[in-house]
Amino acid sequence: MAEQHSGASASEQSEQETQAEPRSGGPAQRPTGPGRSGGASPELTRKALSGVLKTTADLLDLLGQEAFRANAYRGAARSLEALDTDVGALVESGFAGIPKVGRSIAAELAVYARTGTFEPLEDAASQIPPGVLGLFRVRGLGPKKIRALWDAGIDSLETLREGARDGRVAALKGFGPKSAGTILEAVEFALSAQERQFLSTGLDVSEALAAWLDGLEPRVAGDARRGLETVRAARVTVTGTAEDVTARLAGRVEDLTPVDPKPLLSGRVDGVPVEIAYAPAEARGALDLMMGGSAAYREALRAEARAQDFDLGGRGLKRNGTLLPTPTEEDVTRALNLPLRPAEYREPEHDGVWETLPAPGELVTVADLKGMLHTHSVWSDGAATLPEMVEETLRLGHAYLGTGDHSRAAHYANGLSIERLRAYIREIRELQRAGLPILAGAEVDILEDGSLDYPDEELLNLDYVVASVHSLFTLDRERQTERLVRAVSHPLTTILGHPTGRLLLRRPSYTLDLDAVLAACEENGTVVEINANAYRLDLDWRDALRWRDRLTFAINTDAHVLNGLSDTRYGVATARKAGLTPDRVVNTLGQEDFLAFVRRQREERGQA
Template sequence: MGGRKALVSALKRTADLLEVLGEEGGFRANAYRGAARSLEGLTTELPELAARDFRGISKVGPGIAAELTKYVRSGVFEPLAEIEAQIPPGVLTLFRVRGLGPKKIRALWDAGVVSLQTLWEAAHDGRLAGLKGFGAKSASALSDAAEFALASQERQFMNVGQSFGARLSGWLEGLEPRPAGELRRGLETVGTLRLTVTGTAQQVTAALAGKLENLEAVPGKPLVTGHLEGLAVEVGYAEAEARGAIDLTFGGGPEYRNRVRARATELGMNLSGRGLKRGDTRLQTPTEADALRELGLEYIPPEYRENEHLALGLDSGGLGLNVAGLPAEGDLITVHHLRGLLHTHSTWSDGAASIAEMATEAGRLDFAGDGQSYLGTGDHSGAAHYANGLDASRLRQQLKEVRELQRAGLPLIAGAEVDILDDGSLDYPDELLAELDYVVASVHSGFTLSSERQTERLIRAASHPLITILGHPTGRLLLRRPGYPLDLEAVLAACEANGTVVEINASPYRLDVDWRFALRWRDRLTFAINTDAHSPGGLQDVGSGVTVARKAALTPAQIVNTLTRAEMLEFVRKQRATRSPATGEQAVEEQTTGS
């Protein structure tokens, strides 16, 4: 079923769908939202909550507690299943469209817009612009958003793919299940969930019977397919002596597989999911390393098996399978290198837990295992009024609380996520920014600026003498909206020139900056893997950010939050000392005029 996050998600979705159905008064929807917020703010793990049947939790009444207890035992949240059955499946897909909430989705449903395709059509034929509450401008924006949603509707977020992969592995226990395909390579979204096992089609289908939809063994191929909650699943199976060959063929992107097979052909062999053969003789390849040795190829970390990596190195045969110049798998960043959990939110703005609760959870997680974990606060600034952003007066009050908590022994550094305004200036005055231990600057509005203005805006912000980290640089939301238009290369060049750290936002819904850009700039920039956590549970999202960093071939030395708290404070001090107040204006001038 998943952990506490799955419960929170089910509660929120139930509330949304009640609004779509037009529940009178909204009482049930508010009750489910309140319960979701309470669960988000807890640090207690799911088994303990379930053991006490969810009793004693604020805003979780006896009825919802009983429903959650059933959910844990059965894997089905009955209120959600009941409500979903009352809404056409196509209407449910409208939640993927940026700019649509429950009330607007209900209005569209009433108007006969019941799917992503019909939304796109209504936006193009003028019907949408004529609907009350929409208009021409809204129709144009929703047309683009619907097109984006249509292109991505068959994919799922990385964390969902990982969760589904864990469920599949549990069902296939005993057949040595291993992740393959996009899941193994750590792509930011997953279109097909692939695993490999040691076994037969009969064993796989028996293990998955009743658990996957459309379950079938593919004739002529060592493959069982199906769907898990709408996500395509492929399970490759092999005998023990051929397991390495199927791991190799399932373990890379299409170009990598083509090149490896070309290598086999060059050597008079044939590589497929059924094994590595020389003529009619199948070679013994129980592991991937055995298959690679037979082919005379280097082992490439799964994260590197993409076109972007293969373009970096060519072997003597011209196949591009050496990935020259990138660190070995054992040298890449891991979660256990991280100490600082930066860019986090609390109840001061739109978070679900207090600063003390967030800091306590950071200390408990202690990913590095050396007792030096710390939390960097990062609540929204005043311009983010929708997120209860802090004006200057409230930030000073928060700073006072942070300093008191620091004196009490909590491992904290004081920061803020400061809005980058339309002209590239920051939402707090410099004298207040200077009081913070570090500063994250991010864009949360003005997405429709031209590429030129957006680029100038971010260059100016990235060049500000008091900014530490440029937050989620493109503003994308995976599967929901693309990033705003800008020249990201020019912005990253400004970060390089000013020593500004670039964020890899670890929220599974962002994963921004994209690994492809981080890979290209890995030798020129310093990065931060930031959680953007709005609850204690969100701190664990840092693992998704680490996956992105590994695809970008980053090592611990290139990640600023591997530093201890004292080292981080010294990093910021030196960063500020190398800049002058005029730096930002000079950078904008140079980047936009080419001087």
């Protein structure tokens, strides 16, 4: 259940997406820090293979050992990134014949492909304290700087924060006051992120708990139920007793213990914190409310209950010590003469507006999405062919695939030269003639000045264009804003991809005036992406909520592997928190209607 995949090189904390982003791999995937090559039998991609090689090289550099071996791993990683060969064929060949992949590295990769464990990475990591490994989570720190910090006695995120504050980091050779300030911001972000989990992880573990608790009316609760982008713990509520829960979870949940005086058991599943709350049937509604809202929402409900001489908590709704039967949430709110607030809308940001938003039955669902726009294939850095991606799209119940392979500036992601772009479009047109429901799109890099990575005459050959930032994240606010405004105003930009560039729990968004960019999207009719990759969920639901009546959105998976196409559920959760209905989401259109939408968009901009 908790399959893990190695990310890319920790030393490459630069401005390019290839190293910074774990690719979509389904709800069970959770990124790991340097030194963890993952669980058994990972879904293999060239990026995963190159990632373990680069990370191993970083750790060898940190240890000050075997520079030749570290360089060999990096050279092998570059060779793998440059290949177009299917990963299955690489594994079948034993990684033979790949430039810079010698017999020893080929054998190590073969073991990794079979077991999910890259032994050289595990060996190097075993020689480094866990706190020091954690420093790789700080953006901008590579092996050399981490070694300098380690030698200075800074061996954890906490001590790094202290050192950045008290001047020790600034005093180190190669750092200085400005660097220390930047590091302090980055380490505080890393520390704030470490107690949270991705929504995909929270749902994955919550649903596993629910399956184990079958028979006790289990329901997913907490942050995951509300569709928050990250969760503190996987929470489930049940009808029953502590003994009922313990009997079903014995041996499945680590350190399962009561949380007195609450009707709650806590523990961990694969390192993820879990909480299981229990109640008799007559108190279940109160329990679900208390486990199903933000802290502010719960406190507001309790205050309202007290004002009416009720006592509301996880053990039920009481008056004068007497339990009132409330088997459902609606029973509780009816007793309090309050409307029942949908789970999606139980955040402070929804206060004062939620009653004006659509009812849950009117909100967009996964089933509403007909087109899978913005996907990647073996033409750039994806793991599947175009026909395979189409087949999986149809198997999941969607109607057509929209491609989105990388443009030439994304050389690190095997981006398409103009010659390869033309060949790519030719293959898509051949597939269309063969009857496959597929559209020719590309994810085109937004360059530093806001121009797009292909000339207009090439862009016109595509059915649609996703324009995205993959570099130069550190431009100042004014330049970054101007860059994006120009890009979304380009007459051939259909969709703005992952608008803020954030990577949840790993990298904050770049600095920009987001409202100015979204206003330009509104003015030009440019669609704004809600990237459904669980590591992104970008645009943030709070911003989508503010702009819901003024923009058209696309819920895009950005899938690089087949099971990444299932990530729609996370993007839909984000859209639902923003109150989006199907008519606000462009890929609820059928294939011909979407093409007509793009034609109108281009005609209105004088690009028919």
